[in-house]
Amino acid sequence: MADIRLEGVGHSYDGGKTWALKPTTWTWRGSRAYALLGPSGCGKTTLLNIISGLITPTVGRIFFDDREVTGVPTAGRNIAQVFQFPVLYEEMSVYDNLAFPLRNRKVPKQEIDQRVRQVSRLLGLDHVLRRRSRRLDAGRQQIVSLGRGLVRSQVAAVLLDEPLTVVDPAMKWTLRSKLKEIHRDTGHTLVYVTHDQTEALTFADEVVVLKDGAIVQAGEPAELFLSPAHEFVGHFIGSPGMNMLPAEIAGDVVRVGQADVGRTAGEVLPPGPVRIGVRPEFVRITAPGNSPGLAAQVTGIDRMGAYDLVHTLVGEHPVIVKTDAGSAYEPDAVEFLHFPADRTFLFRDEVRCGSLAPLNGRGQA
Incomplete structure (x- = not known):
């Protein structure tokens, strides 16, 4: 795991006329679970993709601990990323999909089996390990995709971009609890993007709230609810929101x-x-x-x-x-x-x- 430090990082898709992410200085501390919360279009996914290397920021620098990674491609950042929709090898079994990131890194076979079965047990996948991924429903496929992102024990960070969107609502509470359990087990730095305040407040150690490409407040869930520093936080968090x-x-x-x-x-x-x-x-x-x-x-x-x-x-x-x-x-x-x-x-x-x-x-x- 690593501290992820942004120094004046911002991004524009139109040559600087507008900012999807306004220049931001921020540090994600190692081993903590963060939720990046805000409405659609506020810059959450842009920020996540800048951290992972899928996007090179228009301005600013990115550091993993003391190593600058601004120009380093995704493969060189040792990041695990889970997207909004399942990304799987459909002809592979669930077991092989979970094992693939470890096999690709030449992890010993015994360690692969131990890690796959541990993550499988936590995510409730034991009974489908030998089933081909294409035969699963979309929600279960996403759980396998989530497992692929969590199976590696040595990563700088795990980035999750609204990973429970296609999961059955009845499963979401269980999976959020399982994510917290896995986080306690691995100590990964987790950054979890969501527009759902319930997901953010129940999952994260710290919630970072974005509006119009800027961080308006960050803090523990109780702090955001009881002591909002911005009208938007008061309105967006709480059901119903602040009067x-x-x-x-x-x-x-x-x-x-x-x-x-x-x-x-x-x-x-x-x-x-x-x-x-x-x-x-x-x-x-x-x-x-x-x-x-x-x-x-x-x-x-x-x-x-x-x-x-x-x-x-x-x-x-x-x-x-x-x-x-x-x-x-x-x-x-x-x-x-x-x-x-x-x-x-x-x-x-x-x-x-x-x-x-x-x-x-x-x-x-």
């Missing part, structure tokens, strides 16, 4: 419309427009009392089984509240929303600039 409300700072008071909802925490922020971000899990609906609240009109309730999602409007702006199942709120009723100060953030130009402090000193806005 956003336009607000105004006047002095040190934060106002939504004519209602004072809190103060700016810590250092004084310049007056002017901001956006308040708070996740549905942390909004509370309470009767008006000593603590001020935002009046909101209930527009509907989604009964999700284990919980309810109460949809409201603050003025013209939607706010979703996650409540216990069986809530009795009625459409068109006016309720009052309270935001916990330690879970409510302020954003300017999409970037977090501060957080909310309570007006009354009790921890709620």
Whole structure:
């Protein structure tokens, strides 16, 4: 395994008019499992293919530990890569497909057999080892393809480009667990590309979030959920995503419309427009009392089984509240929303600039 270091790496497919990947400096630390998360077209696959050598970046340099590999072809980088769709020798058996990368590198026969059977057992392939790969369904073929990428014990990194796309949804939970188990066993540096937040948050030690070709935040799953540094992270992670409300700072008071909802925490922020971000899990609906609240009109309730999602409007702006199942709120009723100060953030130009402090000193806005 290796530290993979990018120094000012960027790529353009049109001669620099636009950037698929904006110049980026970043280090993927050895032996960690990373998820590269973002919507289609944000630069995830471009970045992965730059690391593997399938693409030479327009600008910047790439290092594996202290060795520069910017101009080194894929074969010279000792990388295992798994693509979105199966890449197999269809006439070979599953066993031979798994063994091929090791045979190609002259690994001793006994070690090949041991490694193939270990990966096969972890991925649930024991009962199809002697079957020809073309006779498997697409999902099982992709699992074999995944095994080919994981069977080598000595690689600089394993790169996975949305490897579970064609796998049956019921199998995905199991395979993510198996991937984590294999990662613990091998200590590979893993970089896993996905647009699925569930895959990213359940698999990775660290999640790197991309938007429009740039990294907007990276951190452990809990950090991204509880403390988003960018509006996009708040929106993209979470189901449903973070509520956003336009607000105004006047002095040190934060106002939504004519209602004072809190103060700016810590250092004084310049007056002017901001956006308040708070996740549905942390909004509370309470009767008006000593603590001020935002009046909101209930527009509907989604009964999700284990919980309810109460949809409201603050003025013209939607706010979703996650409540216990069986809530009795009625459409068109006016309720009052309270935001916990330690879970409510302020954003300017999409970037977090501060957080909310309570007006009354009790921890709620």
